[in-house]
Amino acid sequence: MNILGIESSCDETSVAVLSDGELKSNIISSQIFHKNYGGVVPELSSRAHLQIVAPLVKKALEESQLELKSIDLVAATAGPGLIGALLVGLTYGKSLAYSLNKPFVPVNHIEGHIYSPYLMPEKPELPYLCIVVSGGHTLLLIVKSETEIIKLGTTIDDAAGEAFDKVSKMLGLGYPGGPKIQVAAEKGDRKKILFPVANTKNPYDFSFSGLKTSVLRHLQNNYGTDYNVPEDDIPDIAASFQHAVVRAIGNRVKKALKEYSVNTISLAGGVAANKAIRNEIVKIARGKGLKVVIPDMEYCGDNAAMIALRGEMVHNSGKKFDFNFTAYPSISENIFI
Numbered sequence: 001m002n003i004l005g006i007e008s009s010c011d012e013t014s015v016a017v018l019s020d021g022e023l024k025s026n027i028i029s030s031q032i033f034h035k036n037y038g039g040v041v042p043e044l045s046s047r048a049h050l051q052i053v054a055p056l057v058k059k060a061l062e063e064s065q066l067e068l069k070s071i072d073l074v075a076a077t078a079g080p081g082l083i084g085a086l087l088v089g090l091t092y093g094k095s096l097a098y099s100l101n102k103p104f105v106p107v108n109h110i111e112g113h114i115y116s117p118y119l120m121p122e123k124p125e126l127p128y129l130c131i132v133v134s135g136g137h138t139l140l141l142i143v144k145s146e147t148e149i150i151k152l153g154t155t156i157d158d159a160a161g162e163a164f165d166k167v168s169k170m171l172g173l174g175y176p177g178g179p180k181i182q183v184a185a186e187k188g189d190r191k192k193i194l195f196p197v198a199n200t201k202n203p204y205d206f207s208f209s210g211l212k213t214s215v216l217r218h219l220q221n222n223y224g225t226d227y228n229v230p231e232d233d234i235p236d237i238a239a240s241f242q243h244a245v246v247r248a249i250g251n252r253v254k255k256a257l258k259e260y261s262v263n264t265i266s267l268a269g270g271v272a273a274n275k276a277i278r279n280e281i282v283k284i285a286r287g288k289g290l291k292v293v294i295p296d297m298e299y300c301g302d303n304a305a306m307i308a309l310r311g312e313m314v315h316n317s318g319k320k321f322d323f324n325f326t327a328y329p330s331i332s333e334n335i336f337i
């Protein structure tokens with residue numbers, strides 16, 4: 001079966017082709033111009049998706065050496081995400097499926113991230129503990145099967161990626177903040193400043209807003225209200241902040257492993273590209289003799305390969321969708337179809 005996947009929930013337009021389980025193409029086009037505005041501008045994002053989605057579909061088919069008429073199933077992200085951005089990919093995907101007289105599957109973006117470890121040659125063994133850390137979401141889950149997921153915790157305020165982006169902005173490092181903080185942190189001492197890790201009522205929930213505020217307080221206390229952080233001090237602050245995020249995730253993972261029996265640990269979402277977080281998860285998994293599956297970088301950030309893969313799973317479960325299915329901006333709806 002040839003599946004065409006389309007992703008357009010935020011600032012990446014991506015098109016992938018999955019043929020009988022083999023990924024033939026996964027083209028990702030990032031809207032880098034948002035860095036000029038310090039964050040994603042929704043309207044500009046929608047327009048950019050609109051301009052590029054059709055050429056990307058053409059390119060992905062060429063790369064896969066397939067003609068459009070050989071596509072058996074179209075899957076596109078339906079939510080959560082920026083509503084205008086979602087509508088572009090979803091409407092394009094639905095129209096394509098309709099014109100080809102082929103089935104269409106609307107995919108939940110978070111589910112795409114959750115099952116993205118299956119894109120790796122070494123598959124996770126069920127049940128697996130999955131940490132989804134992205135720009136918009138932070139989730140700790142037990143994945144029991146393709147249809148059953150236990151949600152242990154989520155963020156009660158900022159998402160992990162959002163915290164990276166905001167702290168990066170405070171340090172004058174720009175957007176997206178995650179990779180910039182990681183690079184700066186490599187030269188810093190992570191023990192220099194002890195930023196707090198918040199305790200939450202549900203011990204599996206995350207809270208990054210207090211951490212962000214304590215970085216802000218540190219900057220104001222040391223460099224004044226209109227702080228301008230000296231370049232030499234940035235690495236230690238970045239490393240100490242990153243270490244607090246690592247501790248927040250690591251503590252919750254260790255606690256979950258005491259309570260739940262799993263075979264694999266997986267890390268997914270854009271923040272899973274972070275080396276310090278990856279290393280911590282690998283360390284915990286090794287210590288417990290568990291398998292660890294972390295997707296390659298191109299499957300961590302937003303990508304259509306995970307959408308095609310999840311689209312196939314949902315289709316194989318027998319679910320059918322009509323072309324009236326519309327986009328949804330928030331995670332609360334249609335999660336875990």
Ligand code: KG4
Binds near residue numbers: 162
């Ligand atoms: O999954 P994703 O591509 O988009 C969403 O669905 O949100 O995640 C984007 C987020 C951004 O906040 C970005 O700063 C963060 O992932 N990110 C990182 C790294 N690379 C990307 N955060 C920490 N370290 C990184 N190396």
Ligand code: ZN
Binds near residue numbers: 134135270301
């Ligand atoms: Zn994402």
